[in-house]
Amino acid sequence: MTTRTLYLIADDLPRRHFADFSVARQLWEGVGCAALAGAITGFALGTSAWLYLATAALATVAGIPAATQHRTLRGALVRTAVGGFVWATAVMVVYAMRGQEAAFPVLQPEWYLASTTFPAMAVGWLVWTWSQRISRG
Numbered sequence: 001m002t003t004r005t006l007y008l009i010a011d012d013l014p015r016r017h018f019a020d021f022s023v024a025r026q027l028w029e030g031v032g033c034a035a036l037a038g039a040i041t042g043f044a045l046g047t048s049a050w051l052y053l054a055t056a057a058l059a060t061v062a063g064i065p066a067a068t069q070h071r072t073l074r075g076a077l078v079r080t081a082v083g084g085f086v087w088a089t090a091v092m093v094v095y096a097m098r099g100q101e102a103a104f105p106v107l108q109p110e111w112y113l114a115s116t117t118f119p120a121m122a123v124g125w126l127v128w129t130w131s132q133r134i135s136r137g
Contacts, residue, residue, distance in 0.1 A: 002038050045095045092112060
C-alpha cells in the first residue's frame with residue numbers, strides 16, 4: 001500500500017470526535033473498556049502466560065484508535081494516559097484478588113502502572129500525529 005492509498009482511505013472514513021460522543025459513551029470508551037480489558041488481562045495473569053500476553057496484546061491493539069478521536073494532541077495524550085492507567089490498575093486489582101501466582105513475571109504494582117501508562121501515551125502521541133498528517137494530506 002502506498003502513502004497515497006492510505007490518504008485516500010483516510011479521506012473516506014467518517015471522523016467522529018470523542019467530544020461529540022454522549023457522556024455515557026465517553027465513560028464507556030474512556031474508562032469502561034479499559035477497565036474491562038484490564039480485568040480480563042488480570043484474570044489471565046494468574047492463569048497462563050500465553051493468555052496474559054494475548055489479552056494484553058488485544059487490549060493494546062484495541063486502544064490504538066482512541067488517539068485518533070481527538071482534535072488536539074493534549075486530548076489524545078490524556079485519553080491514552082487514562083486508558084493505560086485504568087487498564088493497568090484493573091490488571092493489578094483482579095490479579096491481587098485472585099491471589100494466585102503470576103503465570104508471567106510482572107513488575108511491582110507501581111512500576112507496572114508506570115511501565116504501561118507512559119508507553120500508552122507514547123503510542124497515543126504517535127498515532128495522533130500520524131492520523132493528523134494523513135487527514136491533512
